[in-house]
Amino acid sequence: MNVREVGAYIRNQRVSSRLSLKNVSGLAGVSIPYLSQVERGLRRPSADILTAIAKALRISAETLYVQAGILDAHPVPDVASAVMADPSITERQKQALIQIYEAFREETGRDLVPDAREAAPKGPSTTNRNTGKLGGGTKTKAGNSPRSAPLRSFATKSRKEV
Secondary structure, three states: OOHHHHHHHHHHHHHHOOOOHHHHHHHHOOOHHHHHHHHOOOOOOOHHHHHHHHHHHOOOHHHHHHHHOOOOOOOOOOHHHHHHHOOOOOHHHHHHHHHHHHHHHHHHHHHOOOOHHHHOOOOOOOEOOOOOOEOOOOOOOHHHOOOOOOOOOOOOOOOOOO
């Protein structure tokens, strides 16, 4: 295990997530001095401590295990793990990307199921800007969904003809 590289990686993740030593130590259940020593490469953390730190930083434990040399690196098979493992983006950006990805998957899953719109007679129709689907679509309130409200495009209101 290259202790200095692991410590530097943990520190970079903490700083990019805008968390203090106190915040991460409290979430991970380790003392502030111990976490500081880990970050500076003075302590060799156990697999259990790495798991606790990963949980506190909201990154995958596997990522820290690879950094520590406990596991061999291999391609990340799913998008969510790849996003969470990316050290170059913030925690907020990671969560936004995962929410967008999940919304696309849900929409694709719904599109695979035939519905009444496909059986509707062909004729003039409108396309909903938010979903790209035919028809007016339905508006939902953010409170009805376990997810945050979807991003909405800003459409200009048409003027009334005089």
